[in-house]
Each structure stands twice: as C-alpha cells, then as structure tokens.
Amino acid sequence: MNHRVLIIDDEEDIRQVAALSLETIAGWDVEMACSGAQGLLRAIEYQPDAILLDVMMPGMDGPTTFRELRKNPATANIPVLLLTAKVQCSDQRRFADLGVRAVLFKPFDPLTLSTQIAGVLGWN
Amino acid sequence: MDPIEQNAITEALHRMWDKFHPEMMARVEVLESADAALASGSLTMAQRHEANAAAHKLAGSLGTFGLTKGTILAREAEMLYSNEPETDPTAAARLAQISALLRSIVENRK
Numbered sequence: 001m002n003h004r005v006l007i008i009d010d011e012e013d014i015r016q017v018a019a020l021s022l023e024t025i026a027g028w029d030v031e032m033a034c035s036g037a038q039g040l041l042r043a044i045e046y047q048p049d050a051i052l053l054d055v056m057m058p059g060m061d062g063p064t065t066f067r068e069l070r071k072n073p074a075t076a077n078i079p080v081l082l083l084t085a086k087v088q089c090s091d092q093r094r095f096a097d098l099g100v101r102a103v104l105f106k107p108f109d110p111l112t113l114s115t116q117i118a119g120v121l122g123w124n
Numbered sequence: 125m126d127p128i129e130q131n132a133i134t135e136a137l138h139r140m141w142d143k144f145h146p147e148m149m150a151r152v153e154v155l156e157s158a159d160a161a162l163a164s165g166s167l168t169m170a171q172r173h174e175a176n177a178a179a180h181k182l183a184g185s186l187g188t189f190g191l192t193k194g195t196i197l198a199r200e201a202e203m204l205y206s207n208e209p210e211t212d213p214t215a216a217a218r219l220a221q222i223s224a225l226l227r228s229i230v231e232n233r234k
Contacts, residue, residue: 011185013140013185014185020140021133087199106184107186107189107195108188109188111133
C-alpha cells in the first residue's frame, strides 16, 4: 500500500518540489494544502499517514495548526513532521518541544527528502 | 535511485524553476526596495517585515533548487532585517551587496 502524505505549506514552490520528490522518488500519494486552516480540513478528509507541516505561514502558523490537529480525535494520532527554514537553536528546541515527530529543515534536498521522512517514520 | 530516475527529477526541477523564477525575482525586488529605503533613512516597519519575510522564503527555497549560496546569503539578509538594521551603520551596504549577489544567482541559474 502506498503511503499517503499531506503537505501543508503556504509557498507553492516548496509544495510542488516536495510533492515531486515524494511522488516520483518514493511513489507515495500526496495531497497539498496552502494554509493551516485548509490543512486541518484536508487532514480530516484525507486521513494521511503523515503530515509535512510548514512552520511560518500567514494566519494559522505551523505550531498552532499542529495543536489543532492534536485536539481533534480524527487527526490526533497522525504523525507530524515540521518543516522550517529557521536555523537558530532556540527555534529548533521550541519546535521539538511541541511533540512533533521530527523537525526537518529548508532547504531540503528533493532527492533525499523521502528517505529522511521514511527514516523518521520507520517506513523503510 | 537509478540515473534515469535522477535525470527525470532534475529535469522536473528545471521546469519548476522556470515556473517559479518570476516569484524568486519578486522576492529579490522586495529586498532591493527595502535596501534602498534603508539607505535613504525611510525604511518603514512594514517594509522591514516584508523584507524579512522575502529573505526567509528565499532562504528556504533557493537551496532546494540547488542554489546553496543563495540560501546562505538570504539567511544573512533575514538576520540583518530582523535585528533593526537602522541601528547598524554597516547594514545598508551589506544588505545592498547581498541583494546584488542574490539577483545574480537567481538570474543566472541554468
């Protein structure tokens, strides 16, 4: 069975490159959402095996979206990987403390993104 | 990953770069406008936030398209714009230099 991943990011270029990487290299099924609010709805409908969630988004940011996902029983157990371009240690600690499965960094290598995700989630 | 698959990804990334190139240039232009305002002493808070966001997005995107140096420069611009560059006498010159380098990197990616 193919893994199903939901990408939530307000930047279209990042969504498209990540989707290309996960679909073409790993053969996973990918859905995309361009905001936290849209991502919450897509997560309920699509029931992905994992969510790749951007941190800095206008409106509902990544950490807020993550907390909302956790509050809803329909999405509470879906593993979430944060995706961020923030490189300061204080930010990284703050994100890790949220309880996400992993924090991945932008820029990512499209050739190895799926391997990184699979490694974190034990999908090897 | 076999070479054929890798080539397919590389080709797809080239096509995506062509699609998103105008957006990357627009982000560089936001930085250039903010640099000019900073140099003339008229940088507003809104412009500073816009420049900070544009630099952040460039930092996240450029390396994904293989432009690692662009990510490093954009991160430096993001840091300078997040630390009140009006109070740093060297910031305006450095930010202008960074924007010129970013423009060259974005314009010249093959």
